[in-house]
Amino acid sequence: MDPSTDTTISIRCSFFARYAELVGCDHVTLDVPAGATVGTAVALLRGVVPNGDQLPDRPMVAVNQEHALADTKLRDGDEMALLPPLAGG
Amino acid sequence: MDPSTDTTISIRCSFFARYAELVGCDHVTLDVPAGATVGTAVALLRGVVPNGDQLPDRPMVAVNQEHALADTKLRDGDEMALLPPLAGG
Amino acid sequence: MKWPFCRRWPGASVAFLVNEPIAIAELVRRVSDPEHGGTATFMGTVRRGPDDGPVAAIEYTAYEGMAESEFSKILDQTLERWPGARVALQHRLGRIPTGEVSVAVVVSTPHRAQAFEACRYVVEELKQRVPIWKQEVLEGGATRWRGNRDSGQDVT
Amino acid sequence: MKWPFCRRWPGASVAFLVNEPIAIAELVRRVSDPEHGGTATFMGTVRRGPDDGPVAAIEYTAYEGMAESEFSKILDQTLERWPGARVALQHRLGRIPTGEVSVAVVVSTPHRAQAFEACRYVVEELKQRVPIWKQEVLEGGATRWRGNRDSGQDVT
Numbered sequence: 001m002d003p004s005t006d007t008t009i010s011i012r013c014s015f016f017a018r019y020a021e022l023v024g025c026d027h028v029t030l031d032v033p034a035g036a037t038v039g040t041a042v043a044l045l046r047g048v049v050p051n052g053d054q055l056p057d058r059p060m061v062a063v064n065q066e067h068a069l070a071d072t073k074l075r076d077g078d079e080m081a082l083l084p085p086l087a088g089g
Numbered sequence: 090m091d092p093s094t095d096t097t098i099s100i101r102c103s104f105f106a107r108y109a110e111l112v113g114c115d116h117v118t119l120d121v122p123a124g125a126t127v128g129t130a131v132a133l134l135r136g137v138v139p140n141g142d143q144l145p146d147r148p149m150v151a152v153n154q155e156h157a158l159a160d161t162k163l164r165d166g167d168e169m170a171l172l173p174p175l176a177g178g
Numbered sequence: 179m180k181w182p183f184c185r186r187w188p189g190a191s192v193a194f195l196v197n198e199p200i201a202i203a204e205l206v207r208r209v210s211d212p213e214h215g216g217t218a219t220f221m222g223t224v225r226r227g228p229d230d231g232p233v234a235a236i237e238y239t240a241y242e243g244m245a246e247s248e249f250s251k252i253l254d255q256t257l258e259r260w261p262g263a264r265v266a267l268q269h270r271l272g273r274i275p276t277g278e279v280s281v282a283v284v285v286s287t288p289h290r291a292q293a294f295e296a297c298r299y300v301v302e303e304l305k306q307r308v309p310i311w312k313q314e315v316l317e318g319g320a321t322r323w324r325g326n327r328d329s330g331q332d333v334t
Numbered sequence: 335m336k337w338p339f340c341r342r343w344p345g346a347s348v349a350f351l352v353n354e355p356i357a358i359a360e361l362v363r364r365v366s367d368p369e370h371g372g373t374a375t376f377m378g379t380v381r382r383g384p385d386d387g388p389v390a391a392i393e394y395t396a397y398e399g400m401a402e403s404e405f406s407k408i409l410d411q412t413l414e415r416w417p418g419a420r421v422a423l424q425h426r427l428g429r430i431p432t433g434e435v436s437v438a439v440v441v442s443t444p445h446r447a448q449a450f451e452a453c454r455y456v457v458e459e460l461k462q463r464v465p466i467w468k469q470e471v472l473e474g475g476a477t478r479w480r481g482n483r484d485s486g487q488d489v490t
Contacts, residue, residue, distance in 0.1 A: 014241075016239070016241050016309065016311060017239055017311035017313070017323060018311070018323040021323075062241070062244055062309065065241075065243055065244035065247055066244075066247075067307065081241060081244070081309075083241065083309050084311055084323065084325065085325025085326065085327055086305065086306065086307070086308065086309060086310065086311070086325065086326055086327075087238075087310060087311045087312040087323075087324055087325050087326050088238075088240075088245075088269060088281065088304050088305055088308045088309075088310030088311075088312075088326070089222045089269075089280065089281050089301065089304060089305045089310075089326060089446075103397075105395070105397050105465065105467060106395055106467035106469070106479060107467070107479040110479075151397070151400055151465065154397075154399055154400035154403055155400075155403075156463065170397060170400070170465075172397070172465050173467055173479065173481065174481025174482065174483055175461065175462065175463070175464065175465060175466065175467070175481065175482055175483075176394075176466060176467045176468040176479075176480055176481050176482050177394075177396075177401075177425060177437065177460050177461055177464045177465075177466030177467075177468075177482070178290075178378045178425075178436065178437050178457065178460060178461045178466075178482065202358075202359070202362070203358070203359060206358070206377070210379070210433060211381075212381060212382040212432055212433055213381055213382055213383075214379065214381060215378060215379050215380075215381040216376065216377075216378060216379070217375075217376070217377040217378075217379060218374070218375065218376050218377075218453075219373075219374065219375035219376075219377070220372065220373070220374050220375075220446065220449070220450070221362070221372070221373040221374075221375070222371060222372060222373075222446065223366070223370065223371050223372070223373060223442075224371070225368060225369055225370060225371040225444070226368040226369055227369075276368055277366060277368055286379075288381070290376065290378065290457060293376070294376070294450065294453075294454050297374075297450075298450050301446060
């Protein structure tokens with residue numbers, strides 16, 4: 001209804017393992033322009049979290065627990081997780 | 090010394106699994122011409138053991154516990170084993 | 179922590195993230211099938227590591243919900259590719275001392291070639307897709323994060 | 335019946351023909367090495383067999399002296415191809431009921447690819463070279479000889 005709700009959406013950004021250590025927390029909430037992609041959100045995130053410039057430009061990302069690409073579109077309420085290089089096995 | 094000892098050699102022929110069942114024993118002694126090959130010995134063997142004609146023309150053979158070919162030369166005292174199709178595993 | 183994947187592969191293929199040592203014999207038992215003549219197994223073990231300082235243990239953590247879902251997808255794809263295969267896998271989390279098993283994959287199929295191939299497939303996929311991380315704990319107490327694609331550093 | 339192959343691969347790689355059930359965990363223990371991060375295992379199991387009448391058991395026999403020597407050659411060649419690999423294998427002889435393990439091959443190496451490849455190599459070689467035979471015992475009591483190359487009859 002209110003047009004302002006169309007202009008930004010809110011996503012939850014999660015950090016794991018080395019990235020959580022780097023930024024000093026396991027998640028933050030981030031407002032991004034409606035229609036923003038993962039790539040845009042990562043760029044914004046790197047500008048606002050502590051040591052964000054030490055996060056990679058194009059980290060491995062999951063949206064709502066599925067692997068996602070830089071051009072994956074985000075929706076309000078999405079969970080975007082930044083995944084350090086995997087090391088299972 | 091005696092030239093007759095040069096003209097024939099004696100080999101021990103062993104049978105395993107289905108072949109032992111077929112010929113009804115697990116080994117026989119066979120005299121073959123000196124210098125005979127595995128192929129020659131198998132041909133002779135097929136003519137003398139019970140049901141020998143049901144043994145294959147070119148069975149898998151081991152001489153002194155090593156895989157051998159039809160043209161492997163035999164020496165006096167050798168053990169020639171006829172190996173049915175292998176089934177280990 | 180235990181995910182009842184077995185509901186989706188009834189009586190046969192199950193997967194768990196566990197915090198305790200992996201019971202290989204139990205996984206083997208789970209995939210056994212009177213029509214299956216071949217069982218292939220892979221175990222990844224925490225190794226001391228010849229590269230730099232000796233590793234005393236590895237601390238494994240996961241994005242658990244997503245890891246659950248990725249394991250589940252891998253098993254679905256494995257069964258699509260090798261219909262009738264029975265697959266069990268466990269990955270251990272927490273601190274695992276050198277010499278102990280961090281991951282086990284067990285696959286049984288009617289014939290051996292498929293068991294080897296499907297087992298290898300599961301291992302390769304899990305290394306590429308499942309969000310699990312490891313931090314080496316060196317004997318002196320120092321720690322360092324390690325990725326599967328770090329050059330020359332893949333522990334298994 | 336037990337062949338002390340371990341003398342030739344000290345403390346690590348051993349092989350036995352056995353008449354009792356194969357103890358997989360013991361084989362795994364034997365190949366474990368603090369620098370080895372990957373362990374691949376293959377187990378061949380007596381299967382009921384979908385082809386004709388159900389199989390109750392398989393009776394395995396061997397040309398034992400030659401089998402010993404062939405196993406030994408296979409392990410030598412494996413170690414030549416994958417230096418440092420640790421290999422353990424056992425083949426069971428006698429009557430083995432459906433569902434039990436007839437052969438187990440366990441290989442550990444620093445990295446996983448070699449463990450898979452070396453394990454597969456040992457299995458393929460033993461099927462081609464080691465003089466062991468099997469006679470299926472059907473549930474009605476009838477018996478029949480089976481070869482690994484009989485069309486479609488390879489049990490594993």
